[in-house]
Amino acid sequence: MWGGRFTASPAEIMEEINASIGFDKRLAPQDIAASKAHAAMLAAQGILTKADVREILKGLDQILDEITRGEMAFERSLEDVHMNVESRLKTIVGQAAGRLHTARSRNDQVATDFKLYVRDRLDGFDAALAALQMALVDKAEAHADAVMPGFTHLQPAQPVTFGHHLMAYVEMLARDRGRFADARRRLNECPLGAAALAGTSFPIDRAMTAEALGFDRPTANSLDAVSDRDFILETLAAAAITAVHLSRFAEEIVIWTTAQFGFITLTDKFTTGSSIMPQKRNPDAAELTRAKVGRIAGAFQSLLIVMKGLPLAYSKDMQEDKEVAFDALDSLELAVAAMTGMVADMEPNVEVLRAAAGSGFSTATDLADWLVRVLKMPFREAHHVTGRIVAAAEARKLALDELPLKDMQAIEPRISKDVFNVLSPEMSVKSRVSYGGTAPQNVRKMARAWRKRLEKASAKG
Numbered sequence: 001m002w003g004g005r006f007t008a009s010p011a012e013i014m015e016e017i018n019a020s021i022g023f024d025k026r027l028a029p030q031d032i033a034a035s036k037a038h039a040a041m042l043a044a045q046g047i048l049t050k051a052d053v054r055e056i057l058k059g060l061d062q063i064l065d066e067i068t069r070g071e072m073a074f075e076r077s078l079e080d081v082h083m084n085v086e087s088r089l090k091t092i093v094g095q096a097a098g099r100l101h102t103a104r105s106r107n108d109q110v111a112t113d114f115k116l117y118v119r120d121r122l123d124g125f126d127a128a129l130a131a132l133q134m135a136l137v138d139k140a141e142a143h144a145d146a147v148m149p150g151f152t153h154l155q156p157a158q159p160v161t162f163g164h165h166l167m168a169y170v171e172m173l174a175r176d177r178g179r180f181a182d183a184r185r186r187l188n189e190c191p192l193g194a195a196a197l198a199g200t201s202f203p204i205d206r207a208m209t210a211e212a213l214g215f216d217r218p219t220a221n222s223l224d225a226v227s228d229r230d231f232i233l234e235t236l237a238a239a240a241i242t243a244v245h246l247s248r249f250a251e252e253i254v255i256w257t258t259a260q261f262g263f264i265t266l267t268d269k270f271t272t273g274s275s276i277m278p279q280k281r282n283p284d285a286a287e288l289t290r291a292k293v294g295r296i297a298g299a300f301q302s303l304l305i306v307m308k309g310l311p312l313a314y315s316k317d318m319q320e321d322k323e324v325a326f327d328a329l330d331s332l333e334l335a336v337a338a339m340t341g342m343v344a345d346m347e348p349n350v351e352v353l354r355a356a357a358g359s360g361f362s363t364a365t366d367l368a369d370w371l372v373r374v375l376k377m378p379f380r381e382a383h384h385v386t387g388r389i390v391a392a393a394e395a396r397k398l399a400l401d402e403l404p405l406k407d408m409q410a411i412e413p414r415i416s417k418d419v420f421n422v423l424s425p426e427m428s429v430k431s432r433v434s435y436g437g438t439a440p441q442n443v444r445k446m447a448r449a450w451r452k453r454l455e456k457a458s459a460k461g
Helices: 013-017 021-044 050-068 081-093 106-143 161-189 206-212 221-229 229-257 282-309 318-343 352-356 366-373 379-395 405-411 417-421 425-431 440-460
Strands: 147-150 153-160
Touching: 013 147, 021 050, 021 081, 021 106, 021 206, 021 318, 050 081, 050 206, 050 417, 081 106, 106 161, 106 221, 106 229, 106 318, 106 440, 147 161, 147 425, 153 161, 153 352, 161 229, 161 440, 229 282, 229 318, 366 379, 366 417, 366 425, 379 405, 417 425
Parallel strands: none
Antiparallel strands: 147 153
């Protein structure tokens, strides 16, 4: 492609380090879509003849069909997806293929192709995360009353419900979807027509190609258009945060399925056995989901370092953007699908959860609140009194709702038998009716609201 300037072929190692076709061939559908839009614009502007463009469009459709059927032979000597498509087009339509590159460069081509690809993946993630949210809503609504321990520092803190716990992840995923939506909105400017870095002297219509490809507008600065990789950096940052959320949930699933906890059960669909220990049921899907964050966060960091010292405009360093991005986005897609499957598959062991919810004096805060509410005690004093009552219960190896009233009255004489109305885990969660609280009625209301929201968005999409 640059034979006029060079007289010798590149060294074998140069070809090895320079070629990107091994991974960027997955951009072929986007490359063809962008080429079709560019060709149609060139014809509309009178830069190419309509006859040439008809042949070009027909040839591009044939190439896309060959790629879809797995019949396209990609050659490393042609370096990348752009030159492979152009070479095949030349075989099909002859010299008209060479005219297609008028008023564009591989620099604006690759930026356009990659944006189109990332945009498609972002749309896919939004749908996949919505499906995970719906799976969580289904499970949360079904178990809105199931009492379990809530933790801080992985120590029993206060009782919550299983449904409330799951709904926390619905909120996290909503923020993840919001970050992806923001990335998509900022991404949606078309680089095509920026050419190598300075624009072009041909009378092109960049608004036409932008509209044809579903972009909101053309990019406003040709230097920025070809050197920008913010769109994939932002996508990878959002992907890394999403992966962290999935990893946190996966960690809980791993803990919950242990014999020591026994909070939930996963079926054979999402567990594996051991080659030597026949009793084992390992939560491998959760463990692998937990591990994906390393690859995804690593991809973001890798590309951030690639971009940190690059002067304007394009440098070949930027070819390193795709492999890590493809791997990260594939990993996230798999992790979301695995988590969606596990959520649908898991069943809480309600009695085990209930027993655990009462451990560790988890209703101590309810006792302190009762002292404040009924006896008008300052909270700091109530905290101190409650601590002494907890110590008394601990000394007798009793739960708070098992400690005799006379033992409590020995510490605070004004305590009445009504205090037992707040000391069970069930009464504790029922009392948490503040907005966002764990009360079963809150969980059901929030689950219904999210179901309606997700169904509405799905119908619109």
